[in-house]
Amino acid sequence: MKEAPLDYVKRNISGRLEAGLRHSAAKRSKAIVSSLVYYFVLLSLSFVFVYPLLYMVSKSLMQSWDVADATVRWIPTRFSLYNYQVAFAEMKYWQGFLNSVVTSFGSAALQIVSCSLIGYGFARYRFPGYGLWLGLLVFTFLVPPQTIVVPLYMFFSDLGWINTHLPFVVPAAFGHGLQGALFVLIFIQFYRRLPGVLEEAARIDGAGHMRTYWQIMFPLGRPAMLVVFLFSSVWHWNDNFQPSTYLQLPPFYNLAQRMSGFYGKANMSAEQMSQSISAEAIGMAPTLINQIMAGVILSILPILLMYLFVQRYFVESVERSGIAGE
Amino acid sequence: MRWRHFLEGYSFVGLWIAGFFLFMAIPLGRSLYYSFQELKTSREGLIAEYVGTLHFRAAFTVDVNFLPLLRETMTTMLSHVPLVLVFAMICALLLNRHARGRMFFRGIFFLPVIIASGTILKKLMEQGAAQLPIFMQYDLYSKLRLFIPGDGLVTLLEYSDSLTLVMWDSGVQILIFLAGLQTISPQLYEAAKCDGATKWESFWKITFPMILPMVFVNTLFTMVNSFTKADNGVMNHLRTVVFSNNNYGYGSALGWIYFMMIFMLLGIVFLLFRKSLTSMEGRG
Numbered sequence: 001m002k003e004a005p006l007d008y009v010k011r012n013i014s015g016r017l018e019a020g021l022r023h024s025a026a027k028r029s030k031a032i033v034s035s036l037v038y039y040f041v042l043l044s045l046s047f048v049f050v051y052p053l054l055y056m057v058s059k060s061l062m063q064s065w066d067v068a069d070a071t072v073r074w075i076p077t078r079f080s081l082y083n084y085q086v087a088f089a090e091m092k093y094w095q096g097f098l099n100s101v102v103t104s105f106g107s108a109a110l111q112i113v114s115c116s117l118i119g120y121g122f123a124r125y126r127f128p129g130y131g132l133w134l135g136l137l138v139f140t141f142l143v144p145p146q147t148i149v150v151p152l153y154m155f156f157s158d159l160g161w162i163n164t165h166l167p168f169v170v171p172a173a174f175g176h177g178l179q180g181a182l183f184v185l186i187f188i189q190f191y192r193r194l195p196g197v198l199e200e201a202a203r204i205d206g207a208g209h210m211r212t213y214w215q216i217m218f219p220l221g222r223p224a225m226l227v228v229f230l231f232s233s234v235w236h237w238n239d240n241f242q243p244s245t246y247l248q249l250p251p252f253y254n255l256a257q258r259m260s261g262f263y264g265k266a267n268m269s270a271e272q273m274s275q276s277i278s279a280e281a282i283g284m285a286p287t288l289i290n291q292i293m294a295g296v297i298l299s300i301l302p303i304l305l306m307y308l309f310v311q312r313y314f315v316e317s318v319e320r321s322g323i324a325g326e
Numbered sequence: 327m328r329w330r331h332f333l334e335g336y337s338f339v340g341l342w343i344a345g346f347f348l349f350m351a352i353p354l355g356r357s358l359y360y361s362f363q364e365l366k367t368s369r370e371g372l373i374a375e376y377v378g379t380l381h382f383r384a385a386f387t388v389d390v391n392f393l394p395l396l397r398e399t400m401t402t403m404l405s406h407v408p409l410v411l412v413f414a415m416i417c418a419l420l421l422n423r424h425a426r427g428r429m430f431f432r433g434i435f436f437l438p439v440i441i442a443s444g445t446i447l448k449k450l451m452e453q454g455a456a457q458l459p460i461f462m463q464y465d466l467y468s469k470l471r472l473f474i475p476g477d478g479l480v481t482l483l484e485y486s487d488s489l490t491l492v493m494w495d496s497g498v499q500i501l502i503f504l505a506g507l508q509t510i511s512p513q514l515y516e517a518a519k520c521d522g523a524t525k526w527e528s529f530w531k532i533t534f535p536m537i538l539p540m541v542f543v544n545t546l547f548t549m550v551n552s553f554t555k556a557d558n559g560v561m562n563h564l565r566t567v568v569f570s571n572n573n574y575g576y577g578s579a580l581g582w583i584y585f586m587m588i589f590m591l592l593g594i595v596f597l598l599f600r601k602s603l604t605s606m607e608g609r610g
Contacts, residue, residue: 035425042420046434048493053441114341121338128332133339140350142546142592144554146564147581150574151356152349174345184342209334231498234440241561245569300441307440311433 060084060294067290083294090265091258091295097302100254102165103243104236107172111183111232112225114175119187120213120221124199141181145241153245167246168236178235178242183228190224191217223317230307230314237303259299266292361579367572374575381579392580395559396587403552403591406492410548411541413489414496418503419533432504439497495551499544506540507533542599546592553588560584 054074059067060083062076069077087093122134156167171177175184194217202212240256247253253261266288307314336343361381363374385392421432510533518528554561564584568577 038420038423038425039427042431045417045420045493046431049434049437053437118339118342121335121342125331125335125338127335130335133343136346137342140346142550142589143350143354144550144561144581144585144588146554146561147585148350148353148357149564149581150360150568150578151353154356154574155353171345171349174349175342176345176349180345210337213338231439241565244565303440307437311436312429314436 056293056297059290060297062290064290083291084298086291087262087295087298091255091262091298093255093258093298095251096253096255096258096299099165099247099252100237100256100302103168103254104233106165107168107177107236108229108232110169110172111175111177111180112229114173115180115183115228116187116218116221116225117213118175119184119224120191120217122184122188123191124196137181137184140176141179141185145178149241149245156246162246163249163252168242172232178232178239183232186228187221187224190221194220226310226313226317230310233306234303238300255299255302259295262295263292266295357578357581360575361582363575365574377575381576382583384576385580385583391563392560395563396584399553399558399560400587400591403549406495406552407545407548409489409492410496410499411544413492414499414503414544415537415541417496417500418507419529421500421504422507435500436497438494439501495548498551499548502540502544502547503537506537510536538599538602542595545595545599549588549592549595553584 058074058076061079061081062072063078063080063082066072066076122130122137152167153162156162159166161167161170168177172180174180198216198220199212202216203209207215237254238256240260243254243257247257250261270288360374362376362378364377364380366373366375417435421428421435514532514536515528518532523531552558560580564577564580567573567580
């Protein structure tokens with residue numbers, strides 16, 4: 001029995017359509033499931049990252065009776081900024097803040113200028129000894145700062161730089177300092193990716209090599225600058241090793257050091273309190289965790305605020321700066 | 327013309343070279359010199375006396391703290407680095423997907439870069455805030471009992487508990503991987519898809535080889551980072567020796583032993599990656 005050609009075509013088309021519809025429905029539901037899973041994973045990971053912050057904020061707002069009360073887990077019974085006032089006064093916040101600003105933002109700004117200049121030189125020029133210096137740059141990145149801390153301390157103390165900001169700022173101006181080599185490498189990567197046409201045009205117009213750099217290439221380095229500035233300022237801000245080596249008198253302490261000091265003090269007074277406490281109250285050892293957490297938050301608040309503002313540009317910059325080339 | 331080019335190049339990098347001598351080469355040399363000396367403070371300043379390899383021998387024989395701390399540092403590093411790499415890779419792959427709200431999630435995932443560096447994390451860990459208590463406490467256990475049979479659950483929860491520390495350490499690594507993933511052209515994936523490759527296959531055949539250099543960079547970074555972290559035992563020991571006991575010579579020797587260890591390990595990593603990295607060259 002031979003089928004009519006039209007029927008054959010009809011049957012075939014409708015069959016295919018059905019199969020296609022079924023296929024796309026299956027595909028769609030699969031896509032929904034996979035995006036649900038995706039967001040679930042992202043949200044739970046985000047929770048892990050945000051959790052310590054929430055914990056700190058919640059604890060820092062609690063009063064001592066809330067901390068001792070097991071039924072109060074997250075939300076304090078009464079809102080009060082008392083802990084912050086204590087921490088603020090104990091840490092002599094403004095003094096520490098100013099010291100931190102100079103050592104971290106000052107060094108970061110200088111590192112932008114110096115590391116960009118050096119990175120450009122490595123990216124665009126080939127000169128005798130190029131491989132050697134580049135190798136030494138990587139070597140510098142690998143040497144732990146602890147290995148050279150003794151001679152550096154003596155060097156700075158001979159110069160009379162202990163308890164000043166100079167041990168942070170001056171190496172930064174030379175493209176060294178905290179993670180300086182890494183920042184130079186970031187700039188090298190960035191400038192290598194820029195097309196050379198721009199400089200050629202400037203050179204033909206008669207600009208010298210330094211003028212070409214400062215007027216054309218340096219301003220183009222903004223994405224890399226943002227990344228370097230954020231990393232450098234944050235790392236300097238949170239660093240405790242260098243400041244505790246070079247800043248030894250309390251008035252010169254930066255916020256991280258003051259926070260450590262405040263932490264030790266709070267722990268000690270909590271211990272004294274628990275020693276003087278009567279026998280009935282054993283098992284309810286007082287902690288000053290609420291004040292400590294207020295201190296921690298105060299000490300990272302400035303960079304946290306900065307991160308909130310630059311976060312958007314930061315993520316874009318990382319993509320464009322080619323932080324990860326080669 | 328050639329000479330001018332050389333001079334111009336040096337005018338850019340000269341600053342770094344000067345800094346290298348001032349803040350790296352000379353201190354490094356002096357530290358090596360001190361490690362063979364006994365330094366004593368006196369009225370005329372520091373007096374150095376040659377003692378040979380005394381400090382180096384003391385580090386391995388007399389000092390009871392140094393070797394255990396060194397071993398602890400090495401073992402944490404060895405277990406830590408692979409975990410950080412895998413976790414950072416997964417996070418980067420997740421964040422690289424074109425989905426709504428990924429900018430928001432990226433902002434959160436880089437939070438550790440801000441908070442977790444330096445002392446703050448150390449303090450938080452002492453207070454138990456960096457680790458999630460939910461894994462061990464609350465009613466998560468009884469809730470999960472419904473889905474997962476009991477035996478594996480406890481170990482799973484314990485493992486997740488230590489995993490939070492890994493997560494807190496991988497901010498920069500996520501960033502580097504993400505930046506690397508952005509450089510892979512989408513056409514490669516399209517071509518693979520046309521040829522019938524699954525997502526899994528295209529990860530191992532395209533993503534992984536393309537991102538291998540970043541794996542290398544991240545391995546180096548994670549290792550260096552874990553060696554110089556604020557909660558590193560060797561580091562704190564070194565600081566006590568130098569600044570509390572004023573034992574400069576011995577401190578320098580410890581610094582050099584530590585540095586040599588790190589350098590050897592990094593050398594091994596470099597050799598491991600070298601073969602795969604050279605085969606990648608020329609891809610532009």
